[in-house]
Amino acid sequence: MTSRLGRAYVALVLILLALPILVVTGVSLNGGQALRFPPQDPSFRWYGELFRAADWLGPLKNSLVIAAVASLISVAVALPLALHAWGRGGWLSRVLYTLGVAPFMLPPVITALGFLVFWVALGMYGQMAATILSHGIFLVTLPLVTISLGLRAIDPALLEAARTMGATRGQVLRTVVLPLVLPYVVSGYAFAFVLSLNEYIIAYMVAGFTVETLPIKIFNSLRYGYTPIMGVVSVLFVLLAVLVYGTIGVFGNLPRLMGADRVEDR
Amino acid sequence: MKGREATTPGWLGILPGTALVVLFLIPFGIMLAVSVAQRETGGFYQWGFDLSGYQRFLSAFFGGVLLTSVGIAAGTAAIAVALALPFTVILAGLSRRTQTAILVVLLSVLSLSEVIVGFSVSTLLSQTAGVGNILAWLGLTAEARAYTPSLFALMTGLTYLSFPYAVLVLYPPVARLDPELAQAARTMGASPLRTFFSVTMPLLRAPLLGALILVFVFALGSYLLPQVLGRPEHWTLSVHITDQAIYQSNLPFAAAMAAFLLLVALAMVGVALLLAREKGDRA
Amino acid sequence: MNDLSLRGVTKRFGATAAVDDVTLDIPGGKFICLLGPSGCGKTTLLRLLAGLEEPTSGQILVGGRDQTHVPTHRRDFGMVFQSLALFPHLSVGENVAYPLAIRGTPRAQRRARAEELLSLVQLSGMADRRIHQLSGGQRQRVAIARGLAIDPKLFLLDEPLSALDANLREHMQIELRQIQTRLGVTTLVVTHDQKEALTMADIVIVMDRGRVQQMGAPMEVYRDPANAFVAGFIGTSNLLPCRLLDPATLEVSGQRLPLAGQDRVKAAPGPAILSVRPEDVRLGPEGLPARVTFIRDLGESVQLVLDHAGQEVTALFSPRERPEVGIGETVALTFAPGGRVVLAP
Numbered sequence: 001m002t003s004r005l006g007r008a009y010v011a012l013v014l015i016l017l018a019l020p021i022l023v024v025t026g027v028s029l030n031g032g033q034a035l036r037f038p039p040q041d042p043s044f045r046w047y048g049e050l051f052r053a054a055d056w057l058g059p060l061k062n063s064l065v066i067a068a069v070a071s072l073i074s075v076a077v078a079l080p081l082a083l084h085a086w087g088r089g090g091w092l093s094r095v096l097y098t099l100g101v102a103p104f105m106l107p108p109v110i111t112a113l114g115f116l117v118f119w120v121a122l123g124m125y126g127q128m129a130a131t132i133l134s135h136g137i138f139l140v141t142l143p144l145v146t147i148s149l150g151l152r153a154i155d156p157a158l159l160e161a162a163r164t165m166g167a168t169r170g171q172v173l174r175t176v177v178l179p180l181v182l183p184y185v186v187s188g189y190a191f192a193f194v195l196s197l198n199e200y201i202i203a204y205m206v207a208g209f210t211v212e213t214l215p216i217k218i219f220n221s222l223r224y225g226y227t228p229i230m231g232v233v234s235v236l237f238v239l240l241a242v243l244v245y246g247t248i249g250v251f252g253n254l255p256r257l258m259g260a261d262r263v264e265d266r
Numbered sequence: 267m268k269g270r271e272a273t274t275p276g277w278l279g280i281l282p283g284t285a286l287v288v289l290f291l292i293p294f295g296i297m298l299a300v301s302v303a304q305r306e307t308g309g310f311y312q313w314g315f316d317l318s319g320y321q322r323f324l325s326a327f328f329g330g331v332l333l334t335s336v337g338i339a340a341g342t343a344a345i346a347v348a349l350a351l352p353f354t355v356i357l358a359g360l361s362r363r364t365q366t367a368i369l370v371v372l373l374s375v376l377s378l379s380e381v382i383v384g385f386s387v388s389t390l391l392s393q394t395a396g397v398g399n400i401l402a403w404l405g406l407t408a409e410a411r412a413y414t415p416s417l418f419a420l421m422t423g424l425t426y427l428s429f430p431y432a433v434l435v436l437y438p439p440v441a442r443l444d445p446e447l448a449q450a451a452r453t454m455g456a457s458p459l460r461t462f463f464s465v466t467m468p469l470l471r472a473p474l475l476g477a478l479i480l481v482f483v484f485a486l487g488s489y490l491l492p493q494v495l496g497r498p499e500h501w502t503l504s505v506h507i508t509d510q511a512i513y514q515s516n517l518p519f520a521a522a523m524a525a526f527l528l529l530v531a532l533a534m535v536g537v538a539l540l541l542a543r544e545k546g547d548r549a
Numbered sequence: 550m551n552d553l554s555l556r557g558v559t560k561r562f563g564a565t566a567a568v569d570d571v572t573l574d575i576p577g578g579k580f581i582c583l584l585g586p587s588g589c590g591k592t593t594l595l596r597l598l599a600g601l602e603e604p605t606s607g608q609i610l611v612g613g614r615d616q617t618h619v620p621t622h623r624r625d626f627g628m629v630f631q632s633l634a635l636f637p638h639l640s641v642g643e644n645v646a647y648p649l650a651i652r653g654t655p656r657a658q659r660r661a662r663a664e665e666l667l668s669l670v671q672l673s674g675m676a677d678r679r680i681h682q683l684s685g686g687q688r689q690r691v692a693i694a695r696g697l698a699i700d701p702k703l704f705l706l707d708e709p710l711s712a713l714d715a716n717l718r719e720h721m722q723i724e725l726r727q728i729q730t731r732l733g734v735t736t737l738v739v740t741h742d743q744k745e746a747l748t749m750a751d752i753v754i755v756m757d758r759g760r761v762q763q764m765g766a767p768m769e770v771y772r773d774p775a776n777a778f779v780a781g782f783i784g785t786s787n788l789l790p791c792r793l794l795d796p797a798t799l800e801v802s803g804q805r806l807p808l809a810g811q812d813r814v815k816a817a818p819g820p821a822i823l824s825v826r827p828e829d830v831r832l833g834p835e836g837l838p839a840r841v842t843f844i845r846d847l848g849e850s851v852q853l854v855l856d857h858a859g860q861e862v863t864a865l866f867s868p869r870e871r872p873e874v875g876i877g878e879t880v881a882l883t884f885a886p887g888g889r890v891v892l893a894p
Contacts (some may be wrong), residue, residue, distance in 0.1 A: 003458050008355040013353055013429075014368065017375050020426065022387035035389060070636050079280035087274030096279055099286040105535050106528065107487030109504040110297075113524045117300045118293035137289040140282075142461055159273060160632035163621040165648035166699070169271060169273035177273075177652070179638040201489050205511065215379040222385060222494060231389075234382045241374035249366040258369055259438030260315055260358065271620070
């Protein structure tokens with residue numbers, strides 16, 4: 001059905017999207033300090049350097065810890081919220097759901113500034129816990145959306161069937177709803193994890209000078225001295241994103257997760 | 267029809283409700299309070315009711331900033347959605363496997379930090395690596411030159427950032443379109459291009475408008491690309507908020523600007539959600 | 550036994566009554582089919598029995614105990630849903646044993662019972678399969694086994710066979726009936742397929758617009774419909790406007806027809822409707838004039854479509870008795886004595 005012209009267009013756009021990443025990959029392979037493309041004396045030297053250089057290792061650890069814990073918080077907030085909205089409806093559910101989606105819909109600077117003044121007021125400005133909690137709330141939207149999709153995909157007859165077979169409300173949730181929605185919980189966690197790793201402005205405003213994350217480190221390097229390690233981090237982030245989304249794509253139905261109803265299983 | 271008991275217990279709402287109120291609504295409240303606080307040189311601020319932040323915002327300089335922000339965001343939204351619409355329509359017609367692969371690419375690009383996008387595009391447009399180099403090597407230009415910082419570089423970066431977002435916003439309504447509508451037009455003799463403009467586009471009017479607004483808000487939020495890829499005159503409101511908050515230590519002024527940006531964004535998102543609901547009702 | 554009683558059960562959704570003042574008494578151990586067109590309230594009635602809906606008014610009793618306000622999960626019924634509602638995250642065996650797991654039955658016992666039930670529905674050794682590996686008919690059997698797992702007081706099935714193709718459906722009808730006979734469980738099946746109802750049921754309940762139109766044994770309902778709706782819905786009936794002159798004489802299109810003793814009269818003298826099954830229509834030397842408009846050779850039978858004074862009349866013959874007529878010819882219609890039912894208009 002799709003015309004050749006259409007396919008060519010899609011291919012062209014994909015190439016354009018890949019171009020900057022290609023150049024950065026090349027840059028990351030430079031043997032020397034300079035960022036050149038095509039790379040000069042190609043080597044993987046800077047890939048090892050990321051895990052050796054103390055000034056990059058710290059941000060790497062920070063980023064991983066923040067992403068891992070913050071995504072957990074996101075899921076912990078999103079799961080009961082999604083269940084509440086799905087199972088009950090009503091104005092309270094709608095208000096809570098809107099609150100859960102809002103942080104992600106607004107320009108991040110606003111949310112970041114809100115967190116900044118909040119942590120200053122609490123005296124937690126500059127602490128890693130502040131970054132983690134901020135990310136946790138900021139990223140609630142992602143698991144909230146994926147889990148809600150998963151819940152809506154459950155055939156209501158399954159719940160009624162469980163009730164007729166003697167299950168209490170709690171047992172229905174435990175034995176039917178949670179197992180069915182688990183893949184969506186995992187996807188939501190993965191989405192939040194990847195985005196937390198990449199998030200800059202909130203981490204920067206909340207604790208940018210004390211808790212350096214990888215994006216902050218890259219930005220600082222943009223100002224105070226380029227190094228191919230920046231390319232290395234970029235490449236690793238791209239690879240991680242492809243790995244995470246690719247895994248979801250292989251084991252789940254990514255088109256459906258993105259909102260397509262009628263994608264046939266082929 | 268609902269049974270006699272809701273599927274989930276009401277207390278489930280307590281934890282997320284508390285978390286969102288304490289960690290999201292209260293910070294916003296504090297921010298609004300700070301926006302009218304008195305600035306204290308050297309420290310942060312002192313509580314009070316001082317509208318100087320808002321007054322300052324009404325100056326010609328920040329009027330210009332606002333205009334720049336809106337112009338850049340609107341331009342980005344227009345370009346990104348124009349590129350994304352045909353892309354999404356074609357994407358939705360591909361096999362599931364191909365769709366999945368392309369979605370993986372789009373999501374990966376979308377998750378990339380603005381820092382990394384800025385760095386990548388600036389590298390691509392720099393003198394020593396990328397386009398400049400290649401053009402010189404091909405003999406098209408006398409010598410390698412940098413294309414950044416410039417408005418062109420900034421728009422390239424913003425479009426790069428917004429394109430996947432635009433596709434993903436358009437994807438659900440496009441994927442839900444009945445493919446037989448377009449096929450019917452084809453059997454009646456319409457060319458693919460004609461079908462696109464006479465059937466597909468009109469069906470997508472509401473989602474298109476919604477997507478334009480959402481991408482506009484998304485681009486409005488960009489705070490890093492203008493610094494990395496643009497010149498100071500291209501700095502947007504987001505950049506100035508960051509600048510005032512962090513480097514000028516003028517939190518009340520930053521908060522006042524953020525409050526304003528919040529209003530603009532909320533109004534925009536509200537309109538977009540209304541459009542989406544209208545479409546849902548008709549379906 | 551688990552007798553089932555409904556006392557004035559009504560369920561309203563807004564202004565419309567999906568189930569309207571239904572009173573029924575059904576002896577335990579029977580196979581009952583709830584039959585009616587879509588939207589007649591049969592599924593709502595089933596859901597009321599299951600406790601998935603609460604009646605607006607009325608009472609539901611099972612085995613003499615009031616169940617009206619007992620929550621679904623404490624009724625100890627079995628139910629098969631139209632979509633089957635098999636749990637995709639559980640294996641076949643785990644699905645069948647789910648009601649037992651909920652009741653805290655030990656694992657080994659559960660496993661044994663699941664195997665027993667699976668062999669009852671001829672799925673021995675399939676306990677470890679995943680649901681998506683099964684065919685439509687096999688899923689059907691799993692759903693039935695699961696519904697029977699706890700020896701339910703009442704076994705409810707909502708259009709259970711509607712997703713199967715015609716051959717398999719007929720096979721499953723017989724099998725379902727055999728299982729019910731073996732276990733003796735009071736069973737209620739909702740269906741819109743009258744053939745299915747006639748095949749399986751001890752008792753047929755015909756519903757329309759929220760009300761019970763007739764309840765009785767299948768052949769009784771077929772032979773002796775209570776009203777024009779039942780006559781038209783169960784099997785095919787020719788419904789002709791007529792006039793009842795006196796309890797033994799009918800006037801159709803100006804011709805007088807004396808009624809026989811076996812004919813059933815359920816109308817007062819005056820305007821009425823004559824209901825005749827196609828197999829009770831005969832062609833005679835004299836009778837009501839009709840024109841042949843179509844002839845369908847169905848192999849096992851021959852169907853004649855006739856036009857009598859603008860009314861369509863269908864007649865059914867065995868191939869051996871095929872009348873020697875062609876399309877367009879005029880014939881005379883008579884009705885077999887005992888095959889005539891006179892209904893109120």
